[in-house]
Structure formats: C-alpha cells, structure tokens
Amino acid sequence: MLDIKFVRDNPDLVKAGAVKKRLPDRVAVVDRVLALDVELRALLPRIESMRAEQRQAGKAMGRLAAEERECHLAAQKRLKEELQQLEDQEKDLRARLEREALLLPNVPAPEVPEGKDxxxxxxxxxxxxxxxxxxxxxxxxxxxxxxxxxxxxxxxxxxxxxxxxxxxxxxxxxxxxxxxxxxxxxxxxxxxxxxxxxxxxxxxxxxxxxxxxxxxxxxxxxxxxxxxxxxxxxxxxxxxxxxxxxxxxxxxxxxxxxxxxxxxxxxxxxxxxxxxxxxxxxxxxxxxxxxxxxxxxxxxxxxxxxxxxxxxxxxxxxxxxxxxxxxxxxxxxxxxxxxxxxxxxxxxxxxxxxxxxxxxxxxxxxxxxxxxxxxxxxxxxxxxxxxxxxxxxxxxxxxxxxxxxxxxxxxxxxxxxxxxxxxxxxxx
RNA sequence: GGAGAGGUGGCAGAGCGGCUGAAUGCAGCGGUCUUGAAAACCGCCGUGCCGAGAGGCACCGGGGGUUCGAAUCCCCCCCUCUCCGCCA
CATH class of the missing domain: 3.30.930.10 (Bira Bifunctional Protein; Domain 2)
Incomplete structure (x- = not known):
C-alpha cells in the first residue's frame, strides 16, 4: 500500500512506476484513486460538521428537562436521517478507494533496470x-x-x-x-x-x-x-x-x-x-x-x-x-x-x-x-x-x-x- | 463440536446509555533536587483523518443494529481463558 498523500503529491511518479513494471492497467488506477480521494475529502467536512452539531445537541439534550426535549427531538431525527445518507456515501467511497488503492504498485527504485521480463x-x-x-x-x-x-x-x-x-x-x-x-x-x-x-x-x-x-x-x-x-x-x-x-x-x-x-x-x-x-x-x-x-x-x-x-x-x-x-x-x-x-x-x-x-x-x-x-x-x-x-x-x-x-x-x-x-x- | 467468562491507550486496569477520548497505576519524555545516579516531587504523555491555523471528526477486538445520543443495550464474526467431548 502506498501512502495516499504520496500518491496525491506524486501521481506521475506512481504512474511511471507502473509503466516501468509493465503494468499498464495500473496506470489508470492512479487516476481512479485520486478521483475517489477528492470525492471523499469533499464529503468529509460536511459529514463532520453535521456530526459535531449532532453531538452538541445530544449533550445539551442530556441537561434538558423532559418537557423541553420534545421540540428538539424532531430536528435531531431529521438531522440523523440526512447524516445517515451521507455516511452511507462515505462508506461506499472508502470501500471503493481501498479496493483501488490495494492495486497500486510500489514505485520501483531508480536503479531498477529497464526491461520487459x-x-x-x-x-x-x-x-x-x-x-x-x-x-x-x-x-x-x-x-x-x-x-x-x-x-x-x-x-x-x-x-x-x-x-x-x-x-x-x-x-x-x-x-x-x-x-x-x-x-x-x-x-x-x-x-x-x-x-x-x-x-x-x-x-x-x-x-x-x-x-x-x-x-x-x-x-x-x-x-x-x-x-x-x-x-x-x-x-x-x-x-x-x-x-x-x-x-x-x-x-x-x-x-x-x-x-x-x-x-x-x-x-x-x-x-x-x-x-x-x-x-x-x-x-x-x-x-x-x-x-x-x-x-x-x-x-x-x-x-x-x-x-x-x-x-x-x-x-x-x-x-x-x-x-x-x-x-x-x-x-x-x-x-x-x-x-x-x-x-x-x-x-x-x-x-x-x-x-x-x-x-x-x-x-x-x-x-x-x-x-x-x-x-x-x-x-x-x-x-x-x-x-x-x-x-x-x-x-x-x-x-x-x-x-x-x-x-x-x-x-x-x-x-x-x-x-x-x-x-x-x-x-x- | 457443546457450556460459560472475557477482549478498553505501550502495558496493567476502572468505567457498563449523555458531564468519558476515556479514572488510576506502571513504562516513556521534560524539569526540580543531587558531584553524578537512584529515590522523591512537579509537568507532559494514544492513533488516524481533514484543515494554513484555530480547531474539528473518527477510533474502547471487527462488522451490523437500537437510540436524539453507545466503550456502555441487541445481533453476527474473530480472538483469549475455563469446563465437557473428540483427537495426532
């Protein structure tokens, strides 16, 4: 497994490595990994701020008197559903990213000789x-x-x-x-x-x-x-x-x-x-x-x-x-x-x-x-x-x-x- | 294979629905003291992700679920221990 940060910073190096290893199908994997990574990182802040909101509200709830809770509950339930949907997306993205990332070949050292077999x-x-x-x-x-x-x-x-x-x-x-x-x-x-x-x-x-x-x-x-x-x-x-x-x-x-x-x-x-x-x-x-x-x-x-x-x-x-x-x-x-x-x-x-x-x-x-x-x-x-x-x-x-x-x-x-x-x- | 008990930070070990990312001890790091070391005392001390930063989020064996909210409740799996059965 390669460090995703390394792949982000050096996509061309990783691709060149796949070429040198004569693994042409793995070159495209780099782009797929990067695309999934971008998608995931776009999603994360939204999920995280929703979770933060949920947590804060949840903690407040514990201190509330029983009759005050009712009105907050409805909002919380709505938030929960929305969050659930985003979390499913996140899980799916992570699974796909993991699957692709496992296919990324390690980058060969510069001193590895060129050659086909x-x-x-x-x-x-x-x-x-x-x-x-x-x-x-x-x-x-x-x-x-x-x-x-x-x-x-x-x-x-x-x-x-x-x-x-x-x-x-x-x-x-x-x-x-x-x-x-x-x-x-x-x-x-x-x-x-x-x-x-x-x-x-x-x-x-x-x-x-x-x-x-x-x-x-x-x-x-x-x-x-x-x-x-x-x-x-x-x-x-x-x-x-x-x-x-x-x-x-x-x-x-x-x-x-x-x-x-x-x-x-x-x-x-x-x-x-x-x-x-x-x-x-x-x-x-x-x-x-x-x-x-x-x-x-x-x-x-x-x-x-x-x-x-x-x-x-x-x-x-x-x-x-x-x-x-x-x-x-x-x-x-x-x-x-x-x-x-x-x-x-x-x-x-x-x-x-x-x-x-x-x-x-x-x-x-x-x-x-x-x-x-x-x-x-x-x-x-x-x-x-x-x-x-x-x-x-x-x-x-x-x-x-x-x-x-x-x-x-x-x-x-x-x-x-x-x-x-x-x-x-x-x-x- | 059957019956029970349990898996929490580097280790040991509390917690058993909201104030717990988690008490306490040990180990580690920094300091005071000391000629030096030990002891004692004081402070710091999990990992990952996102973010320029402030900070935020995730993680209490793994995965699902219940709930507004789960280390804590339920289900499945994995692992460890005890008893029974079987066996090289």
Missing amino acids: DTENQEVRRVGAVPAFGFTPRAHYEVGERQGWLDFERAANLAGSRNYFLFGELAWLHDAVLRFAADHMSGKGFTLVDPPLLVRDLAMVGTAFFPGGEEQAYRCEKDELNLIGTAEVPVTSIHQGEILDEADLPKRYVGRSACFRREAGTYGKDTRGLYRVHQFHKVEQVIVDVADPEVSRRHHEEIVRNAEEVLQAFELPYRVVAVCGGDLGVPQIFKYDIECWMPSRNHYGETHSASRFHDFQARRLNLRYRRKADGKVAFCHTLNNTVIASPRILIALLEIHQQADGTVRLPKALVPYMRGKEVLGRPL
Whole structure:
C-alpha cells in the first residue's frame, strides 16, 4: 500500500512506476484513486460538521428537562436521517478507494533496470566457474531416477503433475540442505520460526500476494484459509497490528516451511523434473526494521550475502541479477534474484529471490514502531530473501556434483549433515 | 463440536446509555533536587483523518443494529481463558 498523500503529491511518479513494471492497467488506477480521494475529502467536512452539531445537541439534550426535549427531538431525527445518507456515501467511497488503492504498485527504485521480463534482468556478478565435465552430464531427473531417488510418475498418479517422490539418500539430502540453511542463519542471530502454513486473507493481502495472486494459492474455502506459497507470508505478518519498540529492531527471522503453489498458467513450462513443483520446502530470511532507506539497502545486501554464503558452501556456481522493471512484482522496490547454474537447462536457473519493500507491506499489515528520537509512530520497512528452497536446489546439487559413474559427490559443508557420507548413490 | 467468562491507550486496569477520548497505576519524555545516579516531587504523555491555523471528526477486538445520543443495550464474526467431548 502506498501512502495516499504520496500518491496525491506524486501521481506521475506512481504512474511511471507502473509503466516501468509493465503494468499498464495500473496506470489508470492512479487516476481512479485520486478521483475517489477528492470525492471523499469533499464529503468529509460536511459529514463532520453535521456530526459535531449532532453531538452538541445530544449533550445539551442530556441537561434538558423532559418537557423541553420534545421540540428538539424532531430536528435531531431529521438531522440523523440526512447524516445517515451521507455516511452511507462515505462508506461506499472508502470501500471503493481501498479496493483501488490495494492495486497500486510500489514505485520501483531508480536503479531498477529497464526491461520487459526476466531475459532483461541485469547481471550483477558471477561467482564460481561453470564446470567442464569429462563426460556428458545428465539432468538431475536422470541422475535421480537411475539411483532410485526420484519418482515423478507414481507421484503424478496420486497427486497430479508437478509432484514428486523423494526417496532414500535424496530425501535425506533435501533435509540436510534445509537444516544447513537454518543453522547458517541461526548463527547470524536470526530467530528460527516454524509458522502457520494456512493463513487468513489478512496475511495474504498484508504481504501483497492478494489481490492479484489468488490463482496461485491453494485455498481451503470451508475455513477461509490459504496455503502459503512462502514463509514470507506468515513471518512478515508476525507483528501485524503491533507497535514495536525501536529498541527491539531489527527483527531478524528465519522461517522454515512447506510452500504450496498452484502454478496456474504455467502449463508446458518446466514440466520435467524438480524445477517447477506444487509443493516444496523453503528456509526464508525476513527482516523488519526502521523506516530508513539506507538501512533497508544495507539489510538487502546483507540478506543476499547470507544466501550466497550458503551457495558457496554448497560449491555451486551462481550469479546475482538485478531484476528489471517488467519482472518486478507489485510490492517490491528492488529485487535481486540469485540463479544457480543448471547444466540441464544450459543456463542459470532462479533459486533465490531477495526483495526490498520499504513500508509497502508494513502499511497493509499495520506494522509499526515507535521512533526513539521523537516518540512518533511510523511504519516499518520489511525485506526478505530465500536462504534455500528445496528440492529446487537439488537440481544444481545433483547436476553440478554428479560424477561419471552416476554417483554424486557431496560438498564438504554438507558431509556432517549426511552423517559423514561423502558420496551419494552407488556406481552404475 | 457443546457450556460459560472475557477482549478498553505501550502495558496493567476502572468505567457498563449523555458531564468519558476515556479514572488510576506502571513504562516513556521534560524539569526540580543531587558531584553524578537512584529515590522523591512537579509537568507532559494514544492513533488516524481533514484543515494554513484555530480547531474539528473518527477510533474502547471487527462488522451490523437500537437510540436524539453507545466503550456502555441487541445481533453476527474473530480472538483469549475455563469446563465437557473428540483427537495426532
């Protein structure tokens, strides 16, 4: 949610932001919001003065003798009816304004690159060499199926496409990377959180997945709950409605959860393997802090580094990209993606996404803090980034570390998490 | 799932149709005192919206309703607690 005052003062900036994000239909939203805002503010003074009159008269009434009341009552009743009508108008205006305002996209930072989609994201840096194999490398699903670790066919039979069974050592590896990631973040002072996986609309709207993302979420209509697509949703919402003490900031959380995504509209895309699946697990870092763009920027760099450290520990080549306007979501101001090299795609594939929101989510969540300097209340800034998402990361691990004989070498960092094992699978 | 009790400012906790945006305590801020700190004492101290300002309006879990007037009465929902039932 944008500050309505900001929209009033900078309509062109907001529109330009929507254009940069390639959301042409949202440009018109700015004008609609402004028009409703004008209408509402024209109405308010009338309502307020009527209410003031009503209140004064009401107070006087209390002091009046019973027989004096009669003549005042008639006037009061008339006023009441008139007021009622205006209040209905006000309520309707506010509802429409709210509905439109939720559609306004956050304004992208000036340093967000221009571009229409992910092909125009700007590479920031590459780390680690793309390996040269002395043999023809196999795709992860081949490596996995040959070892009996993966089964997509049986999973599809009972759960539909984009589902998977992980067996044996691969299931353990899945566990190991998540555990490693949680440990890594815990060591940096992030508090581990095991959040609710089913949440009310409040949290979905608050983190700005709704409105707009309804088609991507599984919904339990009976209970009006939604399965989360990422721990960002419940973890960023932890302090929803609260006024935090500045002394308690920043809040650093590392959420660990299953994630569910319908992947509607992706038919025919990434259909093989573990890349795009309905259900996965993720360890996610979330920071809530004071409303200071400079502080947010520092946190952003910090959470990207945290993720990079994990990838370096996993000995995976990757690159960091600055996401361009057209690939940026509605709520973000700036976003880095981290992509790991995936031989089967012969390209880097997205494994991490680090977002900076400023107070966009906090406004929707009514997430505030009291400033030490002046005792005033302000909306927080929020950020989040993946630490590790599995099984997607298993693609890179299996493909990069596969050996000619069909086994998979474990990076040293993961060995302790696999009970000392250094190689997975048997030679084939 | 059934029966009861309750949700009030950062926290605790009064109020239960008009004089209550809300007593009181704690915390916070400013001051007096002190070499300094503590204690004591004095003052200030909710949030949002509109307005250049004076000021006005809204908000006592959320939404409806009754009433000239609702934190206070009624209905629905959400949450917390207690008892019963069921259950990993």
